[in-house]
Structure formats: C-alpha cells, structure tokens
Amino acid sequence: MNSIGQYLITIGAFLLGNIATAQRVTSANTLYDFSHQRIRHQKTLGLTLGGYALANIAAGSIMAGQTTGEARYFHRMNIYWNLVNLGIAGAGLLGSRNVKPGDETLAQAVRRHETMKQVLLVNAGLDVAYVLGGAYLQERGQSRPDKREQLEGYGKSIMLQGGFLLAFDLVNYFIFKNRGDKQEIKLLSAGPMGVGLAMPIR
Template sequence: MIKIREILTITSVLWLATGHAQQAEQDSIARSRILMNQNNYYILGAWAGANIIQGTISASNTKGSEHHLHQMNAYWNTVNLAVAGIGLLGIRKQLNRHYTLTDNINAQQKTEKLLLLNSGLDVAYIATGLYMKERGTRLGNEKTEGYGGSLLLQGSFLLVFDVIQYFNHRRNGRLLENQLNGLQLGAAGSGLGLTYRFR
C-alpha cells in the first residue's frame, strides 16, 4: 500500500515539476518578445546610423530641396538612434528576470498597443510629409519641400517597420492566449479550483 508520506512526496514532485514547466514556458515567451525587441532596436539603430552618415554627407554636397531632405534625414535619425540606444540598454535587465503569466500578458499588451500607436503616428508623419512636400513645391519653398520629402520617407519606413513588428509580436501573443485557454475553473473538494491543461 502507498503511504500518505509517499502520496505527499509524489504530489510535491508533480507540483514542483508543473511549476517549473510553467515558469520555463513563461520565461520562453518573455524571452522571445524581448529578443524580438532587441533585434528591432538593432535594425532601428542601423537605419538611424546609415541615415545620419548618408544624410550628413549628402546635405553637404547638394543644394535646394534635396539638401534639406538629407539634412532632415540626419536630424530625424538622431532621435531614432537615441530611442534604439535607450531600448538596448534596458534589454539585459529584462532578460535577467522571471515572468509570470500576468507579467507576460501585461508586457505583451503594452508592446502591441505601443506598436499600434506608433503605426498611427507613422501615418500622421506620412500625411504631414505629403502636405509639406506639396506646399513647398507649390510655393517654391525648398526647405518645406525637402523636409516634407524626408518626413514622407522616414514615416513610410517606420510604418512598414512597426506593422511588421506588430504582426511578429501578435504571434507571440497567441501563445499566451493558448495558455489562458488551458486554464479551467471548477469544483475541487469543498470549494473551487483552478487547473491548467498542458497542450
């Protein structure tokens, strides 16, 4: 016959194994999200660096609206470079912590909402760029035309970049949704219990 002590030992081992498996799964989902963000910061930083170098060189070798386009590309991307740098500094700290299901859901929702907000801002940059370019051309204002062309270019890049990021993160979010679908609330002994179905 199995003794109560043996039952408790088996139950404890199973509970610990389940807890470790769930924690490992949460950390894996978090790691995927964080590494995606890290890669995206590298891409943004590379885009920014290329635009700063090319914009600075081209602005000194061109005139008129083209000069202003390259000048604005260099200015705009100093901000992108700062955003990428600050983002990369926070990555190591994020990779070193453990995430619960709640932590993951909150971080995932925050990331997806931020990317949707950024996409809306990107559309506004494109619209502003189109307006400035058209107005500059119509009024013969080379600075406005060049700056408008730069906003159009930078906004278009950022829109494509943010939309791709959103769909990549959405795939990661579906893993969390599958975990939530695995949770069941039901009767257990003299009360309610929460169980998790592994898939």
C-alpha cells in the same frame, strides 16, 4: 482499510504529486521562454532601428555636402529625423538591458507583452500622420515659391522616413502578435489540473 486500498491511495497521491510538479516546471520553462523571446525581440528592434538611423545619418551627412536645392534639404531632414530615431533606439536598448526573463511573474510578462503591442500600434498611427504631414509639406511647397525647395525636400524626407517606420512597426506588431500570443494563451490556460484563465488578446 485493507492493504490494497492503502496501496492504491499511496500510488494515486504519488502520481498526482508528480503531475503537479511536472506542470509547474513546464509552466516555469514556458514563462521563461515567453519573457526571453519578448526581451530578445525588443533588443533586436533597438539594434535594427539604431543601425538604420546611423546609416541614414552617415549617408545624409555625406550627401548634404554634395548636393544643392531640394536634395540638400532632403538629406538634412534625414539626418535630423534619424538623430531622434537613434535616441529612441538607445533608450529602448538601455531600458531592456536590466530586464531578466527569469525575474518576471506571469502577470508582468503578459502585461509587458500586451503593452509592447499597443506601443507598436500607436506608433503605426503616428507614422501615418508623418506620411500625411510630409505630403502636406510637399503640397505647401507648390504655393510657396520662396520656400519650395526646402518644403519639398523636407516633405519627401518625412514621407520616406514615416513610410519606413510604418512598415517597421506593423511588421514587428504582427511578429509579436502571431508568435507571442500563442505562448501567452498557453500560459494563461495552463492552470492546475487543466483549470485555466481566459482573457481577450488584441
């Protein structure tokens, strides 16, 4: 082989090596960003839900002592409901505290992203059930004069809390989907020399 042929082979190998190295670095950076964005969003979810819960507990505690009848039951249920919300928010924040974006593989990052979307959708379905349950309690209060104030107060509170959670879960689902899915597709399609993977994304 002449010197020109050897030179061209050497240059070609050098360029291909640089392209592959650059692709690996770009993919690693994109994976880090993808994981970091999800973890940060999960922390924001916990802080938002926790703040909402604390505000409801504080307001409910004050108002329950200053009102009577149906309104008192309404504020009491707000307290009970948001004690649960506070626990959920705290557990979520604790769970995300030890997760580091640089420690995730592509498979782990994709699985956790998809799981988060599924959890939000399941929660949204439960939220609809809460709203319907609250409406049922209100209706039930009409046929139970002895329990009317309690049932209607509790029913209104559950409808309010369920409605908030429904909006909260759906908004965050679409944020995860619209922002995260684009990164996920890029990561899955960024294989060596443009050879990628394809998978269905809900």
